[in-house]
Amino acid sequence: MSESGKINLKGLTREELVGHLAGIGKERYRADQIIRWLYLQRVTEIERMSNLSRSCRERLESFAYIGQIECLREQIAQDGTRKYLFRLNDGHTIETVLIGDKSRLTLCLSTQVGCRMGCSFCLTGRSGFERQLSAAEIVDQVIQVAEIIDAGGAARGAITNIVLMGMGEPLDNLEEVIKALEIMKYADGLQFSSRRITLSTCGLAPQIIELGQRLEVSLAISLNAAYDTLRSQLMPINRRYNLATLMAACRSYPHTNQRRITFEYILFAGLNDSLDDARRLVELIGSLPAKINLIPFNEHPELSFKKPQQKQITDFMEYLQRHNLTVMTRRSKGADISAACGQLREAVGGKSQ
Numbered sequence: 001m002s003e004s005g006k007i008n009l010k011g012l013t014r015e016e017l018v019g020h021l022a023g024i025g026k027e028r029y030r031a032d033q034i035i036r037w038l039y040l041q042r043v044t045e046i047e048r049m050s051n052l053s054r055s056c057r058e059r060l061e062s063f064a065y066i067g068q069i070e071c072l073r074e075q076i077a078q079d080g081t082r083k084y085l086f087r088l089n090d091g092h093t094i095e096t097v098l099i100g101d102k103s104r105l106t107l108c109l110s111t112q113v114g115c116r117m118g119c120s121f122c123l124t125g126r127s128g129f130e131r132q133l134s135a136a137e138i139v140d141q142v143i144q145v146a147e148i149i150d151a152g153g154a155a156r157g158a159i160t161n162i163v164l165m166g167m168g169e170p171l172d173n174l175e176e177v178i179k180a181l182e183i184m185k186y187a188d189g190l191q192f193s194s195r196r197i198t199l200s201t202c203g204l205a206p207q208i209i210e211l212g213q214r215l216e217v218s219l220a221i222s223l224n225a226a227y228d229t230l231r232s233q234l235m236p237i238n239r240r241y242n243l244a245t246l247m248a249a250c251r252s253y254p255h256t257n258q259r260r261i262t263f264e265y266i267l268f269a270g271l272n273d274s275l276d277d278a279r280r281l282v283e284l285i286g287s288l289p290a291k292i293n294l295i296p297f298n299e300h301p302e303l304s305f306k307k308p309q310q311k312q313i314t315d316f317m318e319y320l321q322r323h324n325l326t327v328m329t330r331r332s333k334g335a336d337i338s339a340a341c342g343q344l345r346e347a348v349g350g351k352s353q
């Protein structure tokens with residue numbers, strides 16, 4: 001709600017739209033028309049929904065509006081990664097990152113202003129939590145970046161993949177995130193299939209189970225350590241849901257050999273990059289269909305962690321491969337504009353003017 005207490009049409013599920021339309025005596029199929037206007041045509045005014053009758057538009061306008069977040073700044077890294085700073089209606093700001101990689105154009109969305117999970121290697125977490133994003137604010141990041149792309153201001157082509165890996169812990173904002181993802185999947189809207197959406201979590205075990213029961217999307221776990229003492233040191237969430245609890249939740253999440261769970265493992269020099277750590281990781285994953293995403297830490301002046309030597313990275317990766325794990329190594333993209341993993345925090349620490 002905003003704009004004098006009206007409902008933002010963006011961010012409503014189809015069923016919610018149907019309910020509001022029923023309240024003004026309008027047919028169910030009008031919801032499909034509105035969805036096409038909002039997410040395919042990306043209109044910003046109800047007035048422009050020309051296949052709705054004038055009286056229908058007027059009645060809609062009496063209680064609803066189309067909200068928008070505003071792009072304040074675009075930064076472009078040397079590797080082509082783009083970072084957008086958006087202002088929300090209450091003045092808070094969030095960041096969204098667009099990453100081009102071969103044939104993919106992946107948009108990394110924020111789900112909260114700040115984060116309360118406190119991971120020790122993450123600048124977002126260090127700056128604290130401000131508030132949850134609404135489903136509309138999550139979905140609108142996709143719409144606004146698509147607009148910028150179409151206007152020729154960004155990389156060519158359409159966004160192919162969505163990852164929930166920006167500011168915030170998506171499962172700490174479960175209801176709004178589920179709504180936003182449901183909306184992004186509409187075939188007459190943004191059209192992202194479940195295979196092209198990945199939700200990354202630090203490990204809120206009960207919510208992982210609930211997500212698996214309610215929505216089909218790919219799951220990624222920010223793991224970073226394969227034994228409890230180290231993981232609890234790096235990620236406080238592990239004190240609430242330890243590795244045994246987390247892995248049980250992962251096993252319960254719908255997965256197949258074709259649709260594996262991704263485990264992200266940031267390699268920190270001298271902390272979690274030894275062959276003993278690799279052995280513990282192999283044991284932890286066991287027979288679960290999984291992909292391991294190794295991310296050499298991206299050094300930052302405010303963090304004391306160090307990036308491992310290339311030999312450590314190669315040895316670690318080869319150990320996992322010899323034990324039949326599918327491994328990818330990924331360089332953090334956009335490091336020179338602080339768009340890399342764990343570096344998003346522009347928004348936290350006060351509202352923009």
Ligand code: SF4
Nearest residue numbers: 115117119122125168
């Ligand atoms: S890594 Fe993710 S969950 Fe952890 S503090 Fe940062 S944003 Fe939050």
